[in-house]
Amino acid sequence: xxxxxxxxxxxxxxxxxxxxxxxxxxxxxxxxxxxxxxxxxxxxxxxxxxxxxxxxxxxxxxxxxxxxxxxxxxxxxxxxxxxxxxxxxxxxxxxxxxxxxxxxxxxxxxxxxxxxxxxxxxxxxxxxxxxxxxxxxxxxxxxxxxxxxxxxxxxxxxxxxxxxxxxxxxxxxxxxxxxxxxxxxxxxxxxxxxxxxxxxxxxxxxxxxxxxxxxxxxxxxxxxxxxxxxxxxxxxxxxxxxxxxxxxxxxxxxxxxxxxxxxxxxxxxxxxxxxxxxxxxxxxxxxxxxxxxxxxxxxxxxxxxxxxxxxxxxxxxxxxxxxxxxxxxxxxxxxxxxxxxxxxxxxxxxxxxxxxxxxxxxxxxxxxxxxxxxxxxxxxxxxxxxxxx
Amino acid sequence: xxxxxxxxxxxxxxxxxxxxxxxxxxxxxxxxxxxxxxxxxxxxxxxxxxxxxxxxxxxxxxxxxxxxxxxxxxxxxxxxxxxxxxxxxxxxxxxxxxxxxxxxxxxxxxxxxxxxx
Numbered sequence: 463x464x465x466x467x468x469x470x471x472x473x474x475x476x477x478x479x480x481x482x483x484x485x486x487x488x489x490x491x492x493x494x495x496x497x498x499x500x501x502x503x504x505x506x507x508x509x510x511x512x513x514x515x516x517x518x519x520x521x522x523x524x525x526x527x528x529x530x531x532x533x534x535x536x537x538x539x540x541x542x543x544x545x546x547x548x549x550x551x552x553x554x555x556x557x558x559x560x561x562x563x564x565x566x567x568x569x570x571x572x573x574x575x576x577x578x579x580x581x582x583x584x585x586x587x588x589x590x591x592x593x594x595x596x597x598x599x600x601x602x603x604x605x606x607x608x609x610x611x612x613x614x615x616x617x618x619x620x621x622x623x624x625x626x627x628x629x630x631x632x633x634x635x636x637x638x639x640x641x642x643x644x645x646x647x648x649x650x651x652x653x654x655x656x657x658x659x660x661x662x663x664x665x666x667x668x669x670x671x672x673x674x675x676x677x678x679x680x681x682x683x684x685x686x687x688x689x690x691x692x693x694x695x696x697x698x699x700x701x702x703x704x705x706x707x708x709x710x711x712x713x714x715x716x717x718x719x720x721x722x723x724x725x726x727x728x729x730x731x732x733x734x735x736x737x738x739x740x741x742x743x744x745x746x747x748x749x750x751x752x753x754x755x756x757x758x759x760x761x762x763x764x765x766x767x768x769x770x771x772x773x774x775x776x777x778x779x780x781x782x783x784x785x786x787x788x789x790x791x792x793x794x795x796x797x798x799x800x801x802x803x804x805x806x807x808x809x810x811x812x813x814x815x816x817x818x819x820x821x822x823x824x825x826x827x828x829x830x831x832x833x834x835x836x837x838x839x840x841x842x843x844x845x846x847x848x849x850x851x
Numbered sequence: 852x853x854x855x856x857x858x859x860x861x862x863x864x865x866x867x868x869x870x871x872x873x874x875x876x877x878x879x880x881x882x883x884x885x886x887x888x889x890x891x892x893x894x895x896x897x898x899x900x901x902x903x904x905x906x907x908x909x910x911x912x913x914x915x916x917x918x919x920x921x922x923x924x925x926x927x928x929x930x931x932x933x934x935x936x937x938x939x940x941x942x943x944x945x946x947x948x949x950x951x952x953x954x955x956x957x958x959x960x961x962x963x964x965x966x967x968x
Contacts, residue, residue: 611940
């Protein structure tokens with residue numbers, strides 16, 4: 463029975479990817495995964511479906527690693543298996559990995575391992591954590607999934623919104639972890655941003671009617687479109703104000719804006735759509751001075767009323783600076799000081815405002831405080847330059 | 852799959868000193884909720900417990916059992932009741948726990964360990 467199923471599976475895979483070697487390899491990978499997992503996790507309810515999905519996932523993993531298969535990847539993602547009536551099981555897997563019964567750091571590690579297919583070593587490198595820590599985190603998570611019986615499925619509509627927000631939070635965190643990393647030694651972390659974008663686009667294909675998924679995807683794409691200008695030739699961080707806007711990928715920005723418009727047309731606003739709108743407003747401005755600051759301020763107000771947080775208030779204060787001047791902005795910043803005392807960017811922003819008001823000595827003090835609170839090498843370099851200059 | 856639903860008032864002293872009329876109303880709501888779930892076979896057994904001041908703890912030290920007065924966890928968060936749920940998976944157990952009709956109760960869900968076969 464097994465051999466027959468394997469043959470059928472391989473045949474279906476060949477039909478799907480049009481490449482016998484790849485199909486065979488993917489099926490082999492799936493069988494290996496089954497041998498690893500079934501003895502400890504138990505036999506899945508439908509072993510054939512499990513193998514089919516796993517083989518598809520393995521094929522995607524292989525394709526992703528080989529640029530020459532780029533076109534076929536699109537094909538594979540868009541098609542569904544011929545005799546599979548259930549919705550894409552990767553979606554169920556993603557929701558399981560991001561189940562609220564698991565802690566956020568576990569959700570992230572598990573998603574990278576099981577859905578994106580990174581190795582434990584790759585995850586450890588990306589998070590600058592010991593491999594043993596990540597391995598243990600994943601083992602414990604799997605034990606809890608089996609022990610507490612966390613189900614493997616897409617949640618029911620009535621809890622969809624809440625559960626989807628967990629998934630989006632994991633994707634956003636993964637993206638930021640990669641995007642905020644800088645040049646040089648942290649190349650592994652930058653790939654993380656691409657991986658998060660890839661998985662979000664897959665989610666958007668599978669749940670096309672969820673405006674927040676499109677919002678997050680648009681946000682990621684606007685950021686990625688500006689990526690080339692964020693780091694200079696010497697690997698140093700360049701602030702938005704000083705970025706060379708000719709390096710921005712206008713076409714990608716335009717596409718991301720259109721995606722956001724599609725989301726907005728569904729008339730169910732949310733935090734990711736708002737953040738994407740803010741990023742898009744920056745991206746569409748011809749220069750820093752010509753930015754539509756009143757619009758940015760308005761968007762931050764909207765963000766603050768749906769998801770209040772001191773970090774949002776800090777960003778709002780920057781917009782307020784350009785709309786109402788540094789005095790008003792500094793007052794807004796001082797108001798949130800107790801909440802953000804341990805946050806490097808708070809002190810860096812405060813330093814900038816003090817400098818704009820000619821209070822240089824106080825500005826240097828704020829920059830020193832900011833420097834003490836960040837480990838990001840590019841941020842450290844930037845702050846050191848400011849303190850020295 | 853069986854889950855133990857451990858129920859603990861967030862604050863025992865507040866729980867015990869609330870006005871009688873309010874306590875009765877809450878109790879009636881909880882009794883109704885409990886019966887509904889029991890009738891459907893989702894709660895297979897369970898009880899409210901007397902207060903932590905009635906608790907006695909037994910520990911084994913150096914092979915000898917010693918008996919002390921009071922609960923083994925801090926009295927402020929002591930368990931006030933439990934129920935055994937019989938549901939397909941954690942999501943179903945969570946749905947029940949989330950629908951608990953009283954305010955100020957923390958609920959822990961623990962899968963019951965199946966006996967090794």
